Amino acid sequence: MQYTARYRSPMGEILLAADGTGLTGLWFEGAKYYAGGLDPEHEERELPVFGDVRKWLDIYFTGKEPDFTPPVHMTGSPFRLGVWELLRQIPYGETVTYGELAQAVAGQRGLARMSAQAVGGAVGHNPISLIVPCHRVVGADGSLTGYAGGVAKKERLLALEGVDMGKLFLPAKGTAL
Known part of the structure; x- marks a missing residue:
């Protein structure tokens, strides 16, 4: 099961997706492949990883390099x-x-x-x-x-x-x- 949350960035709304392992998606609203790979059945819910991602994004959008990487779970070929x-x-x-x-x-x-x-x-x-x-x-x-x-x-x-x-x-x- 995937879960979603949102983040308001200085460059527009961002959709976050995660499963029980880590972040599975981060897309700017309107991006070409927006929500690509998001399970059709997903639920909006706060997960601890979303807090980590928001902290990372907050640091990033101040023009600084974040000193940590949130857990990610990429799937693909x-x-x-x-x-x-x-x-x-x-x-x-x-x-x-x-x-x-x-x-x-x-x-x-x-x-x-x-x-x-x-x-x-x-x-x-x-x-x-x-x-x-x-x-x-x-x-x-x-x-x-x-x-x-x-x-x-x-x-x-x-x-x-x-x-x-x-x-x-x-x-x-x-x-x-």
């Missing part, structure tokens, strides 16, 4: 789980490209190479936004593409973390927005 684990290793305030992430996945799997597009698909379906920092993945040219919560939010999140935005840019309309 082995490929997606591997990509999401690599996302968790991207340091606060830093970015990696989809290509760099694809190289890391290839290394993880003992392959010579991996498609950046396949990795991008897994990144885009990350169910635990922010805590599993998919917003820290950018295009090879510095474009802020591919954030299910919207590239404007991605830009604000990276700026909040102190990323040098001089090297990054919003893509032209119609190109991966």
